Amino acid sequence: MTRSTVSGAAAASRSRRSRALGRLVFLGPGLTYLIVLLLIPLALVLSYTLFRRGRFGGVVYEATGENFTRLFDPLYLDVILGSLRLATIATVIALLVGYPTAYLIAMLPRKWKTVALVAIVLPFWTNFLVRIYAWIVLLSGPGLVNSTLGELGLGPFEFLYNQGTIVTGLVYSYLPLMVLPLYAAIEKLDPQLREASANLGARPARTFVSVTLPLTLPGVVTGCLFVFVPSFGNFIIPELLGGGRSIMVGNLIRDQFLKARDWPFGSTLALALIAVLVVLLLLQAWSARRA
Amino acid sequence: MSRSRYSRRLPAAALVAGLALAVSACGGEAADTAAPAASASSAQLDPNADLSKQSVTISVWDGYTPKELPQQVKEKLKTELKVTLHDTNETIMGKLTSGTDTGLDVAFVSGQYAQALNEAGLLEPIHPELVPNLANLFPEAKELSYDKGNVFSVPYTWGTTGICYRTDLLKTPPTSWNDLLDPPAEAKKKVTMMTTERWLALPAIKALGYSVNTRSDEEIAKVKEKLLAAKANLLAYDDTTFGERLKKGEAVMVEAWDGWCPAGEKNIDFVVPKEGSDLWVDTMVVLKSSKNKEAAHAFINYILDPQVHGWAASNILYSVPNKAAMDIVDADLKAKTPSLQMTPAQLLQGESIIDLGEDSQKFTRLATEVAAQQ
Amino acid sequence: MRRPRLLYVPFWATYLFLYAPIAVLVFMSFNSGDSPYSFEGFSLKWYGELAGNAEIRHGLVNTLVVALGATVLATVLGTLLAVGMARHSRSKLLDAVSVLPAVLPDLVLAIGLLVFYGMIKMTLGLHSVLLAHTVFGMAFVAAVVRTRLTHADTSLEEASRDLGAGPVTTFLRITLPQLAPGIAAGALLAFTLSVDEFVIAFFTAAPTEPTLPIVIYSMVRFGVTPEINALATLLLAVSFTVVIVAQRMTRLTESLS
Numbered sequence: 001m002t003r004s005t006v007s008g009a010a011a012a013s014r015s016r017r018s019r020a021l022g023r024l025v026f027l028g029p030g031l032t033y034l035i036v037l038l039l040i041p042l043a044l045v046l047s048y049t050l051f052r053r054g055r056f057g058g059v060v061y062e063a064t065g066e067n068f069t070r071l072f073d074p075l076y077l078d079v080i081l082g083s084l085r086l087a088t089i090a091t092v093i094a095l096l097v098g099y100p101t102a103y104l105i106a107m108l109p110r111k112w113k114t115v116a117l118v119a120i121v122l123p124f125w126t127n128f129l130v131r132i133y134a135w136i137v138l139l140s141g142p143g144l145v146n147s148t149l150g151e152l153g154l155g156p157f158e159f160l161y162n163q164g165t166i167v168t169g170l171v172y173s174y175l176p177l178m179v180l181p182l183y184a185a186i187e188k189l190d191p192q193l194r195e196a197s198a199n200l201g202a203r204p205a206r207t208f209v210s211v212t213l214p215l216t217l218p219g220v221v222t223g224c225l226f227v228f229v230p231s232f233g234n235f236i237i238p239e240l241l242g243g244g245r246s247i248m249v250g251n252l253i254r255d256q257f258l259k260a261r262d263w264p265f266g267s268t269l270a271l272a273l274i275a276v277l278v279v280l281l282l283l284q285a286w287s288a289r290r291a
Numbered sequence: 292m293s294r295s296r297y298s299r300r301l302p303a304a305a306l307v308a309g310l311a312l313a314v315s316a317c318g319g320e321a322a323d324t325a326a327p328a329a330s331a332s333s334a335q336l337d338p339n340a341d342l343s344k345q346s347v348t349i350s351v352w353d354g355y356t357p358k359e360l361p362q363q364v365k366e367k368l369k370t371e372l373k374v375t376l377h378d379t380n381e382t383i384m385g386k387l388t389s390g391t392d393t394g395l396d397v398a399f400v401s402g403q404y405a406q407a408l409n410e411a412g413l414l415e416p417i418h419p420e421l422v423p424n425l426a427n428l429f430p431e432a433k434e435l436s437y438d439k440g441n442v443f444s445v446p447y448t449w450g451t452t453g454i455c456y457r458t459d460l461l462k463t464p465p466t467s468w469n470d471l472l473d474p475p476a477e478a479k480k481k482v483t484m485m486t487t488e489r490w491l492a493l494p495a496i497k498a499l500g501y502s503v504n505t506r507s508d509e510e511i512a513k514v515k516e517k518l519l520a521a522k523a524n525l526l527a528y529d530d531t532t533f534g535e536r537l538k539k540g541e542a543v544m545v546e547a548w549d550g551w552c553p554a555g556e557k558n559i560d561f562v563v564p565k566e567g568s569d570l571w572v573d574t575m576v577v578l579k580s581s582k583n584k585e586a587a588h589a590f591i592n593y594i595l596d597p598q599v600h601g602w603a604a605s606n607i608l609y610s611v612p613n614k615a616a617m618d619i620v621d622a623d624l625k626a627k628t629p630s631l632q633m634t635p636a637q638l639l640q641g642e643s644i645i646d647l648g649e650d651s652q653k654f655t656r657l658a659t660e661v662a663a664q665q
Numbered sequence: 666m667r668r669p670r671l672l673y674v675p676f677w678a679t680y681l682f683l684y685a686p687i688a689v690l691v692f693m694s695f696n697s698g699d700s701p702y703s704f705e706g707f708s709l710k711w712y713g714e715l716a717g718n719a720e721i722r723h724g725l726v727n728t729l730v731v732a733l734g735a736t737v738l739a740t741v742l743g744t745l746l747a748v749g750m751a752r753h754s755r756s757k758l759l760d761a762v763s764v765l766p767a768v769l770p771d772l773v774l775a776i777g778l779l780v781f782y783g784m785i786k787m788t789l790g791l792h793s794v795l796l797a798h799t800v801f802g803m804a805f806v807a808a809v810v811r812t813r814l815t816h817a818d819t820s821l822e823e824a825s826r827d828l829g830a831g832p833v834t835t836f837l838r839i840t841l842p843q844l845a846p847g848i849a850a851g852a853l854l855a856f857t858l859s860v861d862e863f864v865i866a867f868f869t870a871a872p873t874e875p876t877l878p879i880v881i882y883s884m885v886r887f888g889v890t891p892e893i894n895a896l897a898t899l900l901l902a903v904s905f906t907v908v909i910v911a912q913r914m915t916r917l918t919e920s921l922s
Contacts, residue, residue: 026749390783
């Protein structure tokens, strides 16, 4: 009786020790890495929002709320709202183009399905900057589109360096991220549901609105998020395709660190960026729960 | 249940917060002591140091030094030279002021940026005894307003900013900054201006007759108005490819630094507008963090050699502030290159751009306002 | 199943939109003229120029070093973390932290690391990019491996433990072989993402050690040159090959199992 209790306790302590060891071995390295190179840097950015800028970069450790007041300066507010607008337009266009495409891919025979999907993802595998560069070649004054139009006796037009080009660049860069989750959602649909709806006399449009769309809503939301997030914080596309004539919040953040050397305000802008994204993620979680 | 989850979470959160504070406290102290140290301490350098044991890493604009420079330096100084490139002042400033060690020994930056770096305590004062070739400089090049007496920087090239344009595509050649800001019908949407903030403001500042170093809010507000009005007629803001655009005919009139205007090409010409312009200087500075300061000085001295410095004038077509070097530039080349014809006296008519300290924020804001306006 | 005719219009429009710019790039890379806009004749001269471009070669080597290093580090750390999270922890917070680098905007991670490196006065170099790329690489590896773990058979692990094997032995003998395909997929993902990554590298690379995307960025900023077309074509060819080989390999393993 006593003996068995002792050995039971020893076994329990051994298994506890082995569990602790397991935790240390498996979680220790990764967690340490994430704390040092992710959480501490983020905590620093967060804490910088409360301090004054140093004259030559860095911060002066004097508490201030002025970075947050500055956020509501019409100048910066306009840039933030403008970025929201451009990212939203890009997302909507990507959805309108991506949905029918994903729908059709899901209906293709198995063999062609894979080919079509790979073909959607493939451009995503080439360098991002190269893809942006391709649009400069295509659209610039003496570029291909203009010379083709010129042969038809039209133009030349100035396609580059406006907000339309920025939106084109955003859609082009992130369209695959829209199509994939949409495809996954549509693929899961039970075709019988649609047939049932059709058999009950619903027209295709009605079937789509009341059956297909609600059931694929999580895919829609995910796809929109995948396009919106990288679009909203982008600074390369506005710079290269916008000709410096428009800026987005990403440019603003980059400039605070590289030009103005105002780290606290740059951090505050970054926090605003994260805040917008957190709201969107919460919306997504909410929509996923409802669905 | 919920309590136990919190008790597990709390230590982790506290740990992260504590670490962040500890790290930021260390960093803070270091930053505080570094700031007032500007120009105070200057390293003891050994004039007889064995340069073959040192290496020099420089950061410079693409095409700004000869491709063979590393071999030449190796031959002459026995020092390994590593050349890295930056595309704009702002890119390299971002790296240099980040607090990290960039591994650079010598950086090429424009005068006002050298001034800002010095005030931030990031530069090693120039040791004139290690740079005897400083004697080759024009006397005027030793009295430039951002760094009188070449205390922390050595000028490499200098010039001015003007309008570079297509003679065949414009009906009348431009003479005033207003021609760029309010272009004739044939040039609408075919004009570029620069993006770097001080040069972005320059055309409007000069058109209004202000100083390039203005700190007045009222004047800057007027400048902003003028720049916003000009934006409607602009193709793009461009610091790097305006010459290409002009050659292709995508643009017909651009704001340009003199040497980057391809004025040697047929149908392309350069003019300094009648309202006047700036005097910019691209300089070489030695970084305080450099571990090869003797070799860095030897490198700068080598660049000031008339043959080497003359290369810059003959190849990048910028004037160099080196009398001996300018004397050996080919006369034919000089005759057809406006930027090489400027004398120091003429250049000094341009207003030298200096760093405005806290007030440089005003120009950053101006640039953001101009870019944000649709 | 009926495929609505009308849908073929946006379907083909999508592919045209995705491939037209790339097709133009590839076509123009064989141009003999200097202009990136008008085709004058067939030539491989831009590939020659490209091969002689020391900046690009330097950038390419740097990118490969960073990507390989970050992939190895991310794979080891990410796999351990995934196993740890699935078998040794029930913390929701840890789950959230582990996916954070994957959902965080790259710009935010970039400035965070720049600020951190500045604070500890780190010497920048390839290692500063490598460490940064490991952060998000690890998140992706952990996510992929974890999905695989949830589908894995736990009875073998239990049996191994019942027979007295410690957690490490169980991991090495039982768990790891089961996870191998997931780990490989995660590693491939981490590698690809690192090769293409620009924003974080732009902020954390030493000026002396640019990665390939940084080199491309400054080339694009300095204007349009057919050399970039040639480079783009080569990168595209590599991607095509990798995708097709990966496709073949999965088909092979599928047919074997």
